[in-house]
Amino acid sequence: MSEHLNDQEIARREKLKGFAELGIDPYPAAMWEVNATAKDILEAVEKYKAAHPGEEIHEVDGYKNISIAGRIMSINAKGKVTFIKIQDNTTRIQLFVSIDNVSPGEDKTFYNSVVKHLLDIGDFIGVTGEAFVTKTGETSIRVRELKVLSKSLRPLPVVKEKDGEIFDAFADPELRWRQRYVDLVVNSGVKETFLKRTQMVRTIRDFLNDNGAIEVDTPVLQSIPGGAAARPFTTHHNALDTQLYLRIANELYLKRLIVGGFDFVYEFSRNFRNEGMSRKHNPEFTILEFYVAYKDYIWMMNFTERMLEKVATDMHGTTDLHVGDNKINFKAPFKRITIYDAIKEYTGHDVSVMDESQIYDVCKALHLEVDKTMGKGKLIDELFSAKCEKNFIQPTFITDYPVEMSPLTKKHRSKEGLVERFELMVNGQEIGNAYSELNDPIDQRERFEEQVKLMERGDDEAMFIDYDFLRALEYGMPPTAGIGIGIDRLCMLMTNQATIQEVLFFPQMRPENLTS
RNA sequence: GAUUCCGUAGCUCAGCUGGUAGAGCAAUACACUUUUAAUGUAUGGGUCUCGGGUUCGAAUCCCGACGGGAUCACCA
Numbered sequence: 001m002s003e004h005l006n007d008q009e010i011a012r013r014e015k016l017k018g019f020a021e022l023g024i025d026p027y028p029a030a031m032w033e034v035n036a037t038a039k040d041i042l043e044a045v046e047k048y049k050a051a052h053p054g055e056e057i058h059e060v061d062g063y064k065n066i067s068i069a070g071r072i073m074s075i076n077a078k079g080k081v082t083f084i085k086i087q088d089n090t091t092r093i094q095l096f097v098s099i100d101n102v103s104p105g106e107d108k109t110f111y112n113s114v115v116k117h118l119l120d121i122g123d124f125i126g127v128t129g130e131a132f133v134t135k136t137g138e139t140s141i142r143v144r145e146l147k148v149l150s151k152s153l154r155p156l157p158v159v160k161e162k163d164g165e166i167f168d169a170f171a172d173p174e175l176r177w178r179q180r181y182v183d184l185v186v187n188s189g190v191k192e193t194f195l196k197r198t199q200m201v202r203t204i205r206d207f208l209n210d211n212g213a214i215e216v217d218t219p220v221l222q223s224i225p226g227g228a229a230a231r232p233f234t235t236h237h238n239a240l241d242t243q244l245y246l247r248i249a250n251e252l253y254l255k256r257l258i259v260g261g262f263d264f265v266y267e268f269s270r271n272f273r274n275e276g277m278s279r280k281h282n283p284e285f286t287i288l289e290f291y292v293a294y295k296d297y298i299w300m301m302n303f304t305e306r307m308l309e310k311v312a313t314d315m316h317g318t319t320d321l322h323v324g325d326n327k328i329n330f331k332a333p334f335k336r337i338t339i340y341d342a343i344k345e346y347t348g349h350d351v352s353v354m355d356e357s358q359i360y361d362v363c364k365a366l367h368l369e370v371d372k373t374m375g376k377g378k379l380i381d382e383l384f385s386a387k388c389e390k391n392f393i394q395p396t397f398i399t400d401y402p403v404e405m406s407p408l409t410k411k412h413r414s415k416e417g418l419v420e421r422f423e424l425m426v427n428g429q430e431i432g433n434a435y436s437e438l439n440d441p442i443d444q445r446e447r448f449e450e451q452v453k454l455m456e457r458g459d460d461e462a463m464f465i466d467y468d469f470l471r472a473l474e475y476g477m478p479p480t481a482g483i484g485i486g487i488d489r490l491c492m493l494m495t496n497q498a499t500i501q502e503v504l505f506f507p508q509m510r511p512e513n514l515t516s
Numbered sequence: 517g518a519u520u521c522c523g524u525a526g527c528u529c530a531g532c533u534g535g536u537a538g539a540g541c542a543a544u545a546c547a548c549u550u551u552u553a554a555u556g557u558a559u560g561g562g563u564c565u566c567g568g569g570u571u572c573g574a575a576u577c578c579c580g581a582c583g584g585g586a587u588c589a590c591c592a
Binding site: 006007008009011012074076077078079080081082083085094096098099100120121134135136138140154155156157158159160161162165167168169170171172173174175186228229230231271273275276278279280281282285287369429430431433484486488489500509510512513 | 529
């Protein structure tokens with residue numbers, strides 16, 4: 001351990017001895033009572049300023065006995081006065097530490113040793129004092145008492161800022177993601193993104209709860225990875241001596257609960273897919289799924305657009321969002337178009353009247369990478385994602401998919417060969433996928449068998465058959481509408497982030513080879 | 517998985533057609549009782565990711581490995 005310390009790490013460890021000589025524990029056990037946050041103080045002083053224009057502010061009512069704690073972000077020692085900026089859970093605030101205030105008697109050791117030499121950027125301190133405004137107009141705390149709460153032994157990157165311009169940003173993506181704790185401390189805005197994510201999830205949860213939904217938990221370890229087409233992670237249970245999979249979706253379990261008599265269930269499901277990683281894909285990601293009995297996919301469109309409108313409004317106070325170079329309006333209702341019409345609009349080909357080989361020829365003519373293992377459904381999917389998807393910037397429901405690409409979806413009430421399904425596209429990306437759920441057990445069994453044929457044809461993403469799920473359907477499932485919404489992708493939109501790594505605290509990375 | 521770019525001090529980066537390393541911040545020391553990317557003076561800090569090769573000589577050129585970014589493929 002700790003064999004290759006750099007000069008700064010050595011210097012900080014030496015300071016531990018300095019604390020010991022003064023009888024100061026740099027890692028005290030006792031709690032530090034906090035009675036104000038930096039944000040509270042800054043806001044209170046702004047209010048006071050507004051009420052007392054032109055006045056020099058030496059004290060502010062209610063902020064004469066502040067006790068606050070935070071991490072030191074900069075130290076500016078000016079002889080017998082030291083300015084320290086600390087950062088608490090809310091924001092940064094300046095401390096005004098003078099030798100006369102913290103070492104009022106003859107003995108100036110505390111100021112000269114602790115304040116001037118033993119403190120470092122990164123240390124946690126607690127201070128008491130009063131709020132005031134300095135000559136240069138910065139709200140500060142005149143410190144009476146200063147206590148070291150935790151000594152930092154490793155130098156933080158120092159990011160400076162002037163007039164909104166960032167200097168020496170801690171910018172290397174690898175370092176930022178591997179050491180997110182550092183990223184969160186030094187890069188302004190990172191914490192805000194994650195707070196917004198939390199707010200988004202809370203808004204959704206409240207909306208669902210207010211509409212009578214029940215939040216549930218279903219298995220992550222599954223013996224049959226169902227509900228989606230994807231390569232699963234496999235693992236092994238020793239006591240049962242059996243192979244298990246990490247879930248790729250929770251769909252089939254939520255439907256079992258609908259069978260069991262819950263009418264409206266939802267789960268924020270952490271799913272795992274053993275596939276490529278990119279700025280839009282992480283091996284584990286979160287999908288919100290919910291299922292509502294006695295509803296259909298049209299009801300679900302109405303419900304979903306209302307929910308997303310509320311999310312946008314709660315997070316931004318408006319439905320008009322800037323996402324990258326685009327302006328996106330989440331005002332309901334969203335545009336609706338069938339997948340066949342979308343393909344016709346962007347390719348000029350009407351595939352609704354074509355059979356598999358004709359669609360194959362269209363794909364070939366458009367230079368898409370297709371092969372003979374692909375069924376009609378996959379070919380249409382290929383056409384749509386290659387030629388149409390990117391065009392749907394404004395929230396749009398794509399509806400009425402061909403039955404071949406939707407093995408869990410109820411057949412369309414009036415259109416032959418189609419199913420009652422929609423995908424929600426925003427900013428050229430799929431955000432949600434919803435159906436009138438297939439509840440005919442015989443039809444479901446046949447659809448699964450179709451999937452087996454696709455698998456035999458070489459489609460390695462075709463679905464497994466879940467016989468217990470079929471058994472559940474045979475007992476009877478009410479007509480049900482269900483949806484899955486990609487929470488990470490939605491969060492990227494709502495926080496205007498271009499990569500999934502920016503909305504996951506700890507995105508997957510190749511393991512680091514740290515030995516000390 | 518493919519293509520491509522990158523890896524130099526704690527952080528951000530410079531280092532040209534090969535001649536054994538620089539800056540700013542951070543650190544250390546001193547000065548300064550209202551600073552604002554504080555300032556001034558001085559000092560220390562590097563297995564140039566790793567391993568081979570070419571060469572009298574490699575941070576620099578070549579090969580390989582490791583790690584990362586971007587684009588593509590798969591997918592949400």
